[in-house]
Amino acid sequence: MAETLNALERYEALRLDADAVYEAWRMPDRPRIDIAMDTSSLANGAQDTGRALAGLIASSNANVDLGQVHGYGMQWLHPTVQVTFPDGATVLYGPVRVEDAPRLLDEANGIWGAAADLRIGMIAGERDDIPSIRDHEFFSLEPRERRLTRNLGLIDPDNLQHYIARDGYRAAARMMGRHQSEEAVRNVLNEAGLTGRGGANFPTGVKWNFLFGAPGEVHYLVCNADEGDPGAWVNRVVMEGDPHLLLEGMLIGAFATKSREGFIYLRDEYPFSIQRMEHAIREAEAAGLLGDDILGTGVSFHLRVIRGAGSYVCGDETGLLSSISDDRGMPRVKPPFPAAVGALGKPSNVNNVESYANVPLILMHNAEWYREFGTERQSGTKIFSFSGDIPRVGFMELGFGASLARVLDVCGGVQGGQLKAIQPGGPLGSLVPGHVIEDLVLEPASFAPYDAILGGGGIVFCNDQTSVMVLVEMFSEFVEVESCGRCTTCHGGNQRKTEIVRRIIDGDGRREDEPNLHFIDRTIQFSNCAHGQLSPKIMRNILQHFHDDYERAVLGVDHTLTAKGLYEVVVANQRDPQLPAAVDICPTGAIQGEEGRRKVLADLCIRCGACLEVAPNAMAKQPKTARPGILALT
Ligand SMILES: Cc1cc2nc3c(=O)[nH]c(=O)nc-3n(C[C@H](O)[C@H](O)[C@H](O)COP(=O)(O)O)c2cc1C
Missing domain, CATH: 3.30.70.20 (Alpha-Beta Plaits)
Structure with a gap:
């Protein structure tokens, strides 16, 4: 029992300090401008805006501080900044470019109204008639209170104390402090209905059962942070916006699977995520939340980031495990499954970033709370990233079952033409015809009738100026180039498929191309891993749903004038x-x-x-x- 008290007491001691630090940050002595610092903001000039503001503050000796947050989700308005005033009111502004810096600083400095046209909404507190950001149309489909994204805009992601002050690590501390059994933890996940967010939807608790029951002392817990689908940046939002949420989820997972070591396999194309995750690991270690004797319980969990080298198939769990093990990054045949033979040949469990991120939330509340959102078949919320031919590119956290047509509405509708196609799930995903959008809701089962998958959360909308044949050429080349080469069916088949598609859009289509494409499709499905098996899907979708476009291309006709031949x-x-x-x-x-x-x-x-x-x-x-x-x- 002494240990029990000890773990919780230690947590409460951390919490006391964290509360004080967070209170001072939320109600600062003087106004603070927080720049949204994340990959999307950086790509849109956040650093320039930050430098301009820093220069102005220094040269004018302004009574204003500078800080950072993660963007709130409206990425078409980046770079965004937030101003927090001493009473705790926080206003979101955007886009704030270098030339806007002087008036933004004026507004923060008390010349209220100087940047009125840049205001988007209130992140916290009240001011004049500025609406709450929660009332913005873009977020109208989100739960009123966010869950996975609850800390965005309300913490500095590089500050562990902010996370703790908002109940972070409480679920882990409670679990350890109360000696909750490993089995009880796994059961809650199963009751909640949490399934893998990497695309395959396998029940997370069941997978953890496998590793728990695996023989031997050495078990590895692995996070798949490879997120390679073009158009998906869901995992990036978690890692850059709330890195400790992932760490806490993995800590709970380590406890529930008897793992003492873990890896976050993170793609090198996400340097900012790597930076944030490594910083968060160091912070958690220093606070006794990772490493040896966590919160005085004697439990150890060591975690490190492994940088992936940009191979798409290393996102497949077996390819990823090979890469971690210093072998060539090639997927392999299953069985053996990772719970039997995983990283470095030892029993392992691989989960997606978002799968782990859900865990602390479920444990903090309960399965019933988790099931408040979602459908009978698929419970909970999920982060989706929306892009393509829409004016409002960004991310939202939505309950499964949200209407895709409504999503498109709040994204501002299709720009540059009518909706032609919807591309969920990246290169191994699907191409769904735009005219069925009214029937689509965001849950996997809704996509199945179109021989389509929902995937990991990236959704791209394409207008009717998009040639689906040019699109399929791009994806076909992608899956060919990214094939590991082990199976001739996959590598050779995708090569042949790309050649045929390319010849068609070069103006040299042939009648026999269609039966040949079907034949290639059937053959590639005999590849050893899911990369090969799924790689002909988008081409198949073209023949199923866009047959007229295919026929016209064979006849040399493309109204979009984008097929080069x-x-x-x-x-x-x-x-x-x-x-x-x-x-x-x-x-x-x-x-x-x-x-x-x-x-x-x-x-x-x-x-x-x-x-x-x-x-x-x-x-x-x-x-x-x-x-x-x-x-x-x-
Ligand atoms: C070629 C290929 C790439 C994949 N890329 C990813 C990825 O980037 N992230 C991910 O979580 N899962 C990816 N997966 C799925 C993983 O193999 C695996 O199902 C997933 O990491 C399991 O975690 P989950 O149960 O939490 O979803 C990929 C699969 C294939 C075949």
Whole structure:
């Protein structure tokens, strides 16, 4: 019992300090400007904005501090900043560019209204008639109170004490302090219905049972932070926004599976996530929340980040385990499953970042609380990232079952045309026709009738100026290049598939291409791992749902003028003053003829687009003349 008190007492001592630090941060003595610092913000100029503000504060000796938070989700408005005033009111502004820095500083410094046009909403407290950010249309489908994303905007992600002050590590401390059994922990997850967020949806508690029951003293707990799908940045939000949530989830997982060591396999293309996670690990170790004798309980858990080298198949759990084990990063056949043979040949468990992140929340509350959101089949909430041809690119935390049509509405609808296709789940995911959007809700079962998957949370909307054939070429090349090469079915099959698609969009489609593509599809499915097995899916979706587009491409027709072999570049205006620049920039000298009678020689034009960029009014694309004989096919 002494140990019991000890663990909780130690936590409460940490909490006391943390509360004081957090209180001072939330109700600062003087206004503080927090720049949203995360990968999306950095890509949109947050560092420049931060430097401009720092320079102004220093040169004017302003009575204002600078700090950092993670962005709130409205990434089309980045870079965003928050100003927290001494009464605890926090206003969100964006986009705040370098030139906006002076008036933003004025507003923080007491000239209220100086940056009124940049205000987005209140993160905390009240001010004038500024609405709460929770009332913004973009978040109208989220639970009123966020769960996985509850700390965004309300903590500095690099500050462990902020996390603790908002109940962080309480679930872990309670579990250890009360000697909750490992089995009880796993059971709560099963009752809650938590399933893997990496795409396969396997029940997390069941997977933990496997590792708990595995023989031997050495068990490894592994986090899959490889997030390689273009259009998905769900795990990144957790790691950069609330890194201790992941660490706490893994700590609980270590306890429940008898693991004393763990790895976070994190893709090197996420340098900022790596920085945040490594910093968080050091902080947790220093506070006695990771390492040996955690909270005085005698329990040890050592965790480290392993940087992945940018191979897509290392996101597959067996490829990832090979990579961690210093073997070539190749997926392997299962069984043996990771719980039998995992990292360094020892029993292991692999879960996605978001799967672990859900665990502390479930333990803090209970299974019933978790099931308040979601559907009968799929409980809880999930973070989704939305991008593509929409004006409002960003992320939301939604209960499973949310209407995708409503999501598109709050993302501002489709821009540049009508909705053509929805691309969930990345290169191994699917391509769903836009016209079925009203039937789609965000849960895996809803996508199944379209031979589609929901995947890890990245959803890309495509307008009707997108050629689905160009899209499938991109994905086909991706899965070919990323194939590990072990199975000829996968590597050779995807190579052949890419060649056929490329030939079609180069204007040389053939009647026999379609049966050949079906044949390749059936063959690739015999590959050893899920990469190969799923790799022909998007091509199959094209033949299932976009057959007209496929047929037109075979006939040499592409109304989007993006399939390189199906359009030609012509001189549209001989008198345009930019035309000489187009002539000069053409790398193949394809624009020939004397002034006033210039024309593009089709045999030389490689359709690189350089002339269209420098002289958009002089040059134009036009559909290619149909190939002689091809019309006979119609
Ligand atoms: C080629 C390939 C890439 C994958 N990439 C990821 C990834 O980046 N992140 C992830 O969590 N799961 C990925 N998976 C799924 C994992 O193999 C595995 O199912 C998952 O990490 C299990 O965790 P979960 O049960 O928490 O979802 C990938 C699978 C394949 C076949």
